Amino acid sequence: MTFLRLEGLTKRFDGTVAVDHLSLSLERGEMLALLGPSGSGKTTTLRLLAGFEVPDSGRVWVEGEDVTGVDPVARRFGMVFQHYALFPHLDLGENVAFGLESLGMRGDELERRVARALALVDLSGFERRRISQLSGGQQQRVALARALAPEPRVLLLDEPLSNLDPALRERTRREIRELIHRVGITTVLVTHEQEEAFDLGDRVAVLQGGRLEQVGSPEDLYAAPANEFVAEFVGRSSSIGVTVLGRSDRGVRVAVEGVEWDLTDITPPAGGDPPSGPALMLVRPEALRLLPPAAGALMGTVTVRRFTGSASLFTVITDGGASLEVTGPPRSVNAGERVGIMPSRRSGGGIHLFPRGPG
Amino acid sequence: MIGARGGRLAGGALLVLLLWLIVYPLVLVLIEGFRGPGGWTLDFVRLFFQHRNEAQALWGSLWISLVSVLLAGMIGIPLAFLFARYDFPGRRVLGWLIALPAVLPPLVGVIAFLFLYGESGFVSLLIQRLLQLDQPPWALQGAGAILLVHAYSMYVYFYLLTRAGLATLDASVLEAAASLGAGRWRTLYRVVLPLLYPALAGAALLTFLTSLASFSAPYIFGGGFRVMTTQIIATRLNGDNELAMIETVSLTLVALVALWLLRGSPVLDHNAGGRKGMAPARVLVRRRGARLALGVLGWGLAVLLLLPHLTLLLVSFVPLGTWTTEPLPPAYTWRNYLTLVEDPVRARPLLNSLWLATISTAAAVGIALLAGILSLRRGVPGRRAIEGLLAMPWAVPGTVFAIALATAFSVHAPWAGRLVLVGTLWILPLAYLVRNLPITSRAILAGFRSLDHSLDEAAATLGAGRWRTLRRVTLPLLRPAIVAGGSLAFVTAFGDFVTSIMLYTYDTRPISLEILSSLRQSDVGVAAAYGVVLMLVSAAVFALGADRGSGG
Numbered sequence: 025m026t027f028l029r030l031e032g033l034t035k036r037f038d039g040t041v042a043v044d045h046l047s048l049s050l051e052r053g054e055m056l057a058l059l060g061p062s063g064s065g066k067t068t069t070l071r072l073l074a075g076f077e078v079p080d081s082g083r084v085w086v087e088g089e090d091v092t093g094v095d096p097v098a099r100r101f102g103m104v105f106q107h108y109a110l111f112p113h114l115d116l117g118e119n120v121a122f123g124l125e126s127l128g129m130r131g132d133e134l135e136r137r138v139a140r141a142l143a144l145v146d147l148s149g150f151e152r153r154r155i156s157q158l159s160g161g162q163q164q165r166v167a168l169a170r171a172l173a174p175e176p177r178v179l180l181l182d183e184p185l186s187n188l189d190p191a192l193r194e195r196t197r198r199e200i201r202e203l204i205h206r207v208g209i210t211t212v213l214v215t216h217e218q219e220e221a222f223d224l225g226d227r228v229a230v231l232q233g234g235r236l237e238q239v240g241s242p243e244d245l246y247a248a249p250a251n252e253f254v255a256e257f258v259g260r261s262s263s264i265g266v267t268v269l270g271r272s273d274r275g276v277r278v279a280v281e282g283v284e285w286d287l288t289d290i291t292p293p294a295g296g297d298p299p300s301g302p303a304l305m306l307v308r309p310e311a312l313r314l315l316p317p318a319a320g321a322l323m324g325t326v327t328v329r330r331f332t333g334s335a336s337l338f339t340v341i342t343d344g345g346a347s348l349e350v351t352g353p354p355r356s357v358n359a360g361e362r363v364g365i366m367p368s369r370r371s372g373g374g375i376h377l378f379p380r381g382p383g
Numbered sequence: 384m385i386g387a388r389g390g391r392l393a394g395g396a397l398l399v400l401l402l403w404l405i406v407y408p409l410v411l412v413l414i415e416g417f418r419g420p421g422g423w424t425l426d427f428v429r430l431f432f433q434h435r436n437e438a439q440a441l442w443g444s445l446w447i448s449l450v451s452v453l454l455a456g457m458i459g460i461p462l463a464f465l466f467a468r469y470d471f472p473g474r475r476v477l478g479w480l481i482a483l484p485a486v487l488p489p490l491v492g493v494i495a496f497l498f499l500y501g502e503s504g505f506v507s508l509l510i511q512r513l514l515q516l517d518q519p520p521w522a523l524q525g526a527g528a529i530l531l532v533h534a535y536s537m538y539v540y541f542y543l544l545t546r547a548g549l550a551t552l553d554a555s556v557l558e559a560a561a562s563l564g565a566g567r568w569r570t571l572y573r574v575v576l577p578l579l580y581p582a583l584a585g586a587a588l589l590t591f592l593t594s595l596a597s598f599s600a601p602y603i604f605g606g607g608f609r610v611m612t613t614q615i616i617a618t619r620l621n622g623d624n625e626l627a628m629i630e631t632v633s634l635t636l637v638a639l640v641a642l643w644l645l646r647g648s649p650v651l652d653h654n655a656g657g658r659k660g661m662a663p664a665r666v667l668v669r670r671r672g673a674r675l676a677l678g679v680l681g682w683g684l685a686v687l688l689l690l691p692h693l694t695l696l697l698v699s700f701v702p703l704g705t706w707t708t709e710p711l712p713p714a715y716t717w718r719n720y721l722t723l724v725e726d727p728v729r730a731r732p733l734l735n736s737l738w739l740a741t742i743s744t745a746a747a748v749g750i751a752l753l754a755g756i757l758s759l760r761r762g763v764p765g766r767r768a769i770e771g772l773l774a775m776p777w778a779v780p781g782t783v784f785a786i787a788l789a790t791a792f793s794v795h796a797p798w799a800g801r802l803v804l805v806g807t808l809w810i811l812p813l814a815y816l817v818r819n820l821p822i823t824s825r826a827i828l829a830g831f832r833s834l835d836h837s838l839d840e841a842a843a844t845l846g847a848g849r850w851r852t853l854r855r856v857t858l859p860l861l862r863p864a865i866v867a868g869g870s871l872a873f874v875t876a877f878g879d880f881v882t883s884i885m886l887y888t889y890d891t892r893p894i895s896l897e898i899l900s901s902l903r904q905s906d907v908g909v910a911a912a913y914g915v916v917l918m919l920v921s922a923a924v925f926a927l928g929a930d931r932g933s934g935g
Contacts, residue, residue, distance in 0.1 A: 074558070074562055075561075075562075076558055076561070095561075096558070096561040096562050097561050097562075097564055097565065097566050098564070099562070100564070101562060102562065102563075103558070103559065103562040105555040105558070105559055106555070107553070107555060109553060109555035109556045109558065109559040110559075111556065111559075111560075111574055111577075111578075112578070113577040113578055113580070114577075122560070122563050122565065122573070123562075123563030123564055123565075126563055126564030126565050126569070127564065170559075170563070171562075171563075174563065174564065180562075
């Protein structure tokens with residue numbers, strides 16, 4: 025049962041299209057992450073949802089009610105702003121009470137609800153603190169409590185973690201996820217960090233240039249990217265030009281810099297085999313392996329070795345000039361050594377072919 | 384290169400200099416007010432409370448100032464909201480025109496009003512003619528006239544400070560209020576106004592202190608209406624020196640109480656809310672009716688604001704004695720301006736004001752820079768005292784300082800730090816300097832504070848010594864602050880009337896006093912020509928300050 029529906033939302037600013045016919049649906053209690061680089065239209069989408077911008081065309085529905093033209097004041101969508109936008113002249117309790125007072129709440133009821141909202145974010149008893157006395161992480165929790173206190177229909181989060189230092193992000197991410205699931209509120213969040221989107225979103229919508237490129241679970245996006253952009257933007261990958269020769273009995277046969285590989289386990293973009301001809305091959309680092317130079321392997325030179333803990337990430341410049349990233353055992357080869365590259369025996373869906381038109 | 388000890392010495396010397404120039408004269412006033420022939424006495428205080436006039440004057444000063452704050456706020460705040468929030472045809476030009484009253488030095492503004500709305504002013508004559516009245520429709524006198532001039536010249540404080548405050552509001556704070564269900568009015572009084580409180584309190588204080596110190600308007604228009612500034616001068620001319628001292632003390636006390644009452648503006652920490660975000664975007668007014676109304680309103684306002692300037696310009700071209708009762712002058716001439724250049728007696732005040740303003744500004748900038756280096760860079764002991772002393776003359780009415788300096792420097796007692804400077808060339812530049820210190824040091828100390836300290840450290844790691852760092856890094860970065868503070872100080876000194884009238888000599892008579900004497904001789908053309916010169920120089924220096932100040 026669809027709870028929140030965006031239907032063909034379009035927004036232009038001075039002639040440039042910020043959001044282009046965007047349609048999405050969310051179930052009740054679902055958490056959707058809008059992921060994209062800057063300028064992809066994700067923030068504009070969030071502002072269209074909040075009602076701060078009015079779409080040029082398209083509609084926003086909540087529980088079958090059209091709220092497209094409803095003023096933000098009356099929309100009852102809670103929002104956590106990127107820099108929190110806490111009222112610096114009000115103390116913590118007054119900040120949280122602000123939205124409840126809009127609903128006409130006064131007296132004991134108000135105090136009870138403020139206390140409950142603060143308990144939710146683990147800030148009980150902090151009512152009379154000034155905003156300036158709080159740490160960044162605490163401010164973020166106050167912003168959440170303030171947005172949630174009036175029990176909005178939808179919660180919007182604008183880059184919720186970007187203002188925190190990296191050490192704090194992972195913990196805060198976990199807290200936010202738990203809190204939102206506990207409250208069970210339908211949530212849309214905007215981020216440009218894939219890790220954040222994957223960790224928080226039940227589903228992730230990848231945007232580029234105002235258009236929706238793909239929406240799906242994090243696993244789907246990683247394993248079956250709909251196009252080059254999604255494959256490159258989501259997860260680590262490198263690319264190299266290949267020629268698809270056709271299907272062999274062991275998989276899809278491609279020619280890459282003069283060697284021929286049979287790729288088992290590849291994921292074609294929209295089902296069926298990729299057409300013969302030139303194509304771009306996107307590979308996850310773990311879908312390739314390094315071996316001593318040998319026949320049938322792609323030849324190259326290791327230029328960079330980065331130790332990542334359990335493994336190392338090697339950057340290899342092939343003899344044809346492409347740059348590929350390959351994972352391997354930490355100390356297997358050194359920078360400057362010649363190596364051969366082959367697909368892993370189990371590439372795990374980490375190789376994608378995208379046909380390329382001539383030229 | 385000054386070592387730490389040198390720095391302490393220099394800091395001590397600066398502190399002593401400021402104490403001598405600013406505090407000492409005020410203390411002497413206090414002492415004289417409480418000393419009679421037979422030692423310490425409260426006689427003059429008793430005298431002060433016995434005279435009905437005194438209470439009237441103090442009460443007059445107080446309520447005029449309060450109403451001025453109210454009027455200036457009622458005009459300035461809505462205008463600031465209008466210009467900050469809405470876009471409409473002509474907004475930019477109008478936004479510029481709206482600050483125009485700032486380029487009229489107080490006395491010039493007052494005479495422009497006289498030419499406009501006075502007994503034989505344009506507007507008065509026009510209305511008299513239109514309605515065929517036997518007499519001018521009103522008399523530009525008393526409290527009403529003073530308030531009119533105050534409202535005209537002081538709404539700019541509210542306008543500029545409110546706009547600056549609105550510019551630092553973070554749009555997302557307003558959006559947060561909206562998403563929490565707060566409508567326009569609730570957002571205004573629960574979020575916007577509280578956040579503007581520091582700006583509004585600042586504007587109120589500035590307006591209050593300026594009207595409390597206002598001298599030109601009550602002096603010219605007061606008639607029988609008493610305020611303390613003019614009362615002090617009258618008492619002093621009357622020879623009641625000690626009573627004048629008590630009056631001075633009473634006026635200072637009112638100023639200090641105002642300062643103390645408004646000191647409590649909560650120091651907001653903006654880490655939590657604004658600053659990082661963007662100011663709210665302007666709303667383009669699209670409805671035709673609203674656009675038209677705004678256009679008419681805006682341009683009507685612009686005409687009203689510009690009328691004094693235009694009148695001054697027009698009157699400056701009127702030959703002596705040719706214009707009596709016609710609505711527009713019958714003849715025009717360059718004569719008045721030529722007189723200012725050709726007649727050495729009339730050219731003198733122009734030159735006087737120029738050199739007085741120049742050296743007092745240069746000295747004030749120098750002291751402010753020294754204070755900045757010593758107190759903010761070197762952190763010498765007593766830095767709070769230095770900063771406090773520099774800001775102090777801001778709260779003290781000009782009349783008070785004039786009296787204080789006249790008191791301190793009329794006695795030859797070098798061992799007590801007193802010299803006879805009254806009647807010499809040096810008393811006016813000294814007075815201007817004291818009055819200019821808060822203006823320049825405010826700008827320059829703010830400039831120092833905004834400098835990134837790591838730039839100094841970077842210069843040091845690159846082998847630059849203290850002097851080279853100062854010359855190549857600090858001073859160039861401070862240029863906007865120096866230009867801004869300096870130009871404001873120059874304009875204030877150039878048009879000064881209130882301290883000059885107490886302390887000038889024939890050889891140092893400044894423009895303002897020449898305007899006054901031309902008016903007394905009914906030579907309105909020359910008075911207006913001087914006024915135009917003051918206005919143009921002020922405008923040019925402001926423009927320079929805005930231009931160079933932002934370029935650095």
